[in-house]
Amino acid sequence: MKLDWPLMQNNIVREDLDAVIAHLRQDDPKLTHGPEVASFEREWGEWLGKRYSVMVNSGASANLLGMTALRELRGPGEVIVPPLTWVSDIASVMQSGLAPVFVDIDPRTLAMDPRRVLEAVNERTRAVFLTHVLGYNGLTHELVDGLAARGVPLIEDACESHGATFEGRRIGSVGWMSHFSFYYAHHMSTIEGGMLSTDDPELYQVLRMLRSHGMVREASDEAVRTDYRTRFPDLNPDFIFAYPAFNVRPTEISGILGRSQLRRLDANNVVRTANLRRFLAGLDPARYRTDFAVEGSSNYAFTLVLREPDAALWGRVEAALRDAGVEFRRGLSGGGNQLRQPFVRRVLGDRWSEFPETEHVHFYGCYIGNYPTLDASKIGRLCGLLNGL
Numbered sequence: 001m002k003l004d005w006p007l008m009q010n011n012i013v014r015e016d017l018d019a020v021i022a023h024l025r026q027d028d029p030k031l032t033h034g035p036e037v038a039s040f041e042r043e044w045g046e047w048l049g050k051r052y053s054v055m056v057n058s059g060a061s062a063n064l065l066g067m068t069a070l071r072e073l074r075g076p077g078e079v080i081v082p083p084l085t086w087v088s089d090i091a092s093v094m095q096s097g098l099a100p101v102f103v104d105i106d107p108r109t110l111a112m113d114p115r116r117v118l119e120a121v122n123e124r125t126r127a128v129f130l131t132h133v134l135g136y137n138g139l140t141h142e143l144v145d146g147l148a149a150r151g152v153p154l155i156e157d158a159c160e161s162h163g164a165t166f167e168g169r170r171i172g173s174v175g176w177m178s179h180f181s182f183y184y185a186h187h188m189s190t191i192e193g194g195m196l197s198t199d200d201p202e203l204y205q206v207l208r209m210l211r212s213h214g215m216v217r218e219a220s221d222e223a224v225r226t227d228y229r230t231r232f233p234d235l236n237p238d239f240i241f242a243y244p245a246f247n248v249r250p251t252e253i254s255g256i257l258g259r260s261q262l263r264r265l266d267a268n269n270v271v272r273t274a275n276l277r278r279f280l281a282g283l284d285p286a287r288y289r290t291d292f293a294v295e296g297s298s299n300y301a302f303t304l305v306l307r308e309p310d311a312a313l314w315g316r317v318e319a320a321l322r323d324a325g326v327e328f329r330r331g332l333s334g335g336g337n338q339l340r341q342p343f344v345r346r347v348l349g350d351r352w353s354e355f356p357e358t359e360h361v362h363f364y365g366c367y368i369g370n371y372p373t374l375d376a377s378k379i380g381r382l383c384g385l386l387n388g389l
């Protein structure tokens with residue numbers, strides 16, 4: 001059976017491209033970041049329910065800025081992270097001079113187990129950096145209230161979960177700050193792109209400066225600019241660098257694409273959610289996990305995970321997907337257990353087996369693309385194929 005099913009399809013459509021072309025047709029169009037990016041940031045914040053947003057050139061840059069800002073504002077210490085996440089969630093912690101402390105996942109949400117997170121909090125904890133994995137909500141009351149009671153900031157990586165909700169609130173609107181990616185393979189795309197959102201005015205100013213070269217004139221608050229100018233009268237006010245920073249600014253093209261894409265996001269997610277429910281309902285629960293926490297989920301991918309460790313069955317799953325032309329990624333987010341990756345092993349040694357839930361999805365889990373143009377009749381055929389293995 002041939003299903004010809006790529007990971008992502010048509011994520012940037014004609015109307016997005018037409019919006020870019022209309023911009024380019026102007027005489028001398030502005031291409032470096034300007035009013036279109038600013039409008040996208042405002043519209044994004046309204047959609048999300050956060051006061052301030054800063055667009056950057058990728059989700060990895062959002063992670064880097066978030067962790068750098070945390071280090072600048074809260075000082076050195078530990079950050080609690082999951083082993084199942086994207087490389088930049090761990091790399092950004094390390095690059096910022098913070099120490100990652102790993103906590104295993106809850107198999108139903110694929111995010112960190114709230115009880116284990118709270119147990120790991122101590123006086124050195126600077127933040128909990130939670131990844132919402134492949135569209136599932138990773139928040140619980142226990143976690144949100146427990147962190148608030150301990151005064152530990154929650155940072156949400158929602159790069160894989162645009163539009164997911166926790167009790168009606170959008171994922172990414174709950175924590176101190178949140179990160180999104182607009183890479184092509186995600187819910188919406190600006191080709192490459194990312195966003196940080198927060199309600200904290202001080203953090204917002206720091207993020208704006210970090211997005212540039214650490215430049216004070218990128219702060220939007222006149223009081224911040226005046227303060228630096230007054231304290232450093234020997235410097236050209238146009239070239240005061242408050243932080244050793246990065247320049248991870250987006251272009252106007254990204255802002256135009258983001259605005260155009262945001263208009264379709266909610267409608268697209270309705271289709272994705274129906275697809276995921278159909279996929280999980282069609283799978284044989286004796287072989288595959290079907291009890292994911294789907295309440296409020298918004299998935300651009302189907303999560304396929306064996307119920308029990310079974311190397312022979314997993315071998316048949318991979319062979320069947322390849323034969324049917326179904327693209328997949330083993331290990332779920334970021335290829336599975338980050339502790340197995342060379343860049344973490346070098347620092348922490350061989351500690352990956354301390355995280356059995358992540359180990360399971362590392363070897364016996366994968367994701368498959370889920371997008372609005374997916375022919376829904378293929379979902380039943382895929383489930384039939386998998387159930388017969």
Ligand SMILES: Cc1ncc(COP(=O)(O)O)c(C=O)c1O
Pocket residue numbers: 058059060061063085086088089131157158159160181182183192193194333334
């Ligand atoms: C959870 C998570 N965070 C961050 C990123 C980085 O985003 P980007 O690819 O835009 O750099 C990704 C990428 O896929 C991701 O899945």
